[in-house]
Amino acid sequence: MKLNRFIISAMAFFIIFAGCILSSDPSSGGDTDDPGYSVTGDTASVSSSMGLSAVLLDKNIKNINLKSGDYDGSYLVNNAVAISGESGVTINDLKINKTGSKISSLSATNVEVTENVGDGDCKIQNCFLTNLTINGGGSNSVEISGESKVTGNMNVNKKNVSVKMNSTIEIKSALITNACNLIQLDNTEISEPIIDNVNLNIISGDLGSQMNINIVSDNINVLKLPAATKMELSGKTSGLNVILNNQAAGEIPNIIIADTATVTDVVSIADTTVDIKITGTVSNKISALKTELITINPESVGGKTVEKATAESFSAERLLNFALAKFPKSILGANKFPVIYMDDYDQIVIPANVNSVTYPTSFSFMEKNFTIDWTSSNESVLSNSGAVKHSQTASFISYISLTAKISCETASVDKVFRTSVMPLVLTTTTTTYVSNPTTTTSTTYVSNSTTTTMTTVAPTTTTTVAPTTTTSTYVSNSTTSTTVEPTTTTTTTTTTTVEPTTTTSSTTTTTTIVGSANVYINLITPTDATIDFGAFDNMLNKTLSESVTITATLDEAESWEWYLNGDFISGEQNNNITITSATLSYGRYTLSVKAYKDSIPYSAFIEFDVHN
Structure with a gap:
């Protein structure tokens, strides 16, 4: 077993090491020994994404020269x-x-x-x-x-x-x-x-x-x-x-x-x-x-x-x-396109619960017929056929351009929408049933009408539930392995033991279900949800040990949770929090807050930098 672990660890190390050697794309960071930048006086030469982030934090840098790459x-x-x-x-x-x-x-x-x-x-x-x-x-x-x-x-x-x-x-x-x-x-x-x-x-x-x-x-x-x-x-x-x-x-x-x-x-x-x-x-x-x-x-x-x-x-x-100016409001604003259309700014937002979009392909205006063909600038995020792939990083919004080619007779024109594809909402919930010391942890990614759930139960019990049901069934017998269909409430196991004296005894064991629950978690923040963080210039000077107290406001909120780079901050249960640069390393941080109102979660986040 130790040898197997060593081999796996060695292979993982080799793969990571090899990946670092082979990569020269600025987005990957390049060689792990290379910080991705060099500085001469007030001028920085940058060759990686991480290097660009680093030099932008240095107030002494006045000129940044970027090497070729993404x-x-x-x-x-x-x-x-x-x-x-x-x-x-x-x-x-x-x-x-x-x-x-x-x-x-x-x-x-x-x-x-x-x-x-x-x-x-x-x-x-x-x-x-x-x-x-x-x-x-x-x-x-x-x-x-x-x-x-x-x-x-x-x-x-x-x-x-x-x-x-x-x-x-x-x-x-x-x-x-x-x-x-x-x-x-x-x-x-x-x-x-x-x-x-x-x-x-x-x-x-x-x-x-x-x-x-x-x-x-x-x-x-x-x-x-x-x-x-x-x-x-x-x-x-x-x-x-x-x-x-x-x-x-x-x-x-x-x-x-x-x-x-x-x-x-x-x-x-x-x-x-x-x-x-x-x-x-x-x-x-x-x-x-x-x-x-x-x-x-x-x-x-x-x-x-x-x-x-x-x-x-x-x-x-x-x-x-004319149609270029008229069609977005009449088509995108008519709920025929499952997105949020920001009419005032000509921008599209695709929420986390939308897994696919059906593009409108035609409309009429001034007694003329127009056709629309759609093209995405990044098909790995939003395909030309309408498939949506959301980021699983909570604070990462994918920005792309969605182009509508509008045609009338032999003429055509393009309209480009800045499009924001929101990340998946990730939450972890733990439910404990008092009548049975079994804990179930479910991690759920929410997307349009699709929920993927990973369920872990105590090793002495095996429970299988058909994927179309929302009921999880827990078994109290610690020596029985049972498969329970959604319509089954009792499983009977019969064990026959033959003694050397040819006397036969029969023992019947009945496994009884002692707990079940239907759990629904609404993770989609309503579109009218707003959390106001107030004024903050997004910068903290570590040398000066700067700190900032941030207050989030949401009318009638019942409880608050704070997270730093996705990690829960224990003990912070009010609507304000103090961030001290002295306890942090240099770099960029994401501070997010989750508030509950009428049992519905609302969330927002800000990014800030700790610099010298």
């Missing part, structure tokens, strides 16, 4: 640092938390300028991004230059931020949810758009708030624009399309086509009143499905007045643009 983690930029990459650098998720940061010459699936940047600034140069989210920045804020491209969505959610773009960049689509400014950096005359489609979905507006769009675009689609917010167009666009599918009742949008603006077509398909002031140039025509709902000031612009439009008067390309 960096598949999620990284926090908490210091003002310049990150540049060699050819072939790809980052999964990068969150910029500090003003003065710069990224250049790399590819990334998701980049977010977070609210921690405040009214500061950051620069993006020669980067190839799938999604860019701007939640922070000020008037001199986010600068995008060089040959940068955003192939999916650029979401701008920060009020009054200025996004300044060089004439050489390309952005597929921009969703604007707060009054901001989109400005071309240089004065180069260009004909190709900087942003193909700008979608204005302004969630709320303060009186006097104003936004300026001074770029070249194919289309500017007005989905929602509160009356308190003035939108001024001073650049060039092929189509100003007033759609207003999200407009509040009685809200008349305030739209201005300024002197310097040039618009090919102004079109309204809105079902509500539209008022447009025009001092710039409309080179083709002004039209509306309902002419009585649109007012232009002056009434004639270069001799042009409002014309009556019909579905037949629009090209397939123009109809596709």
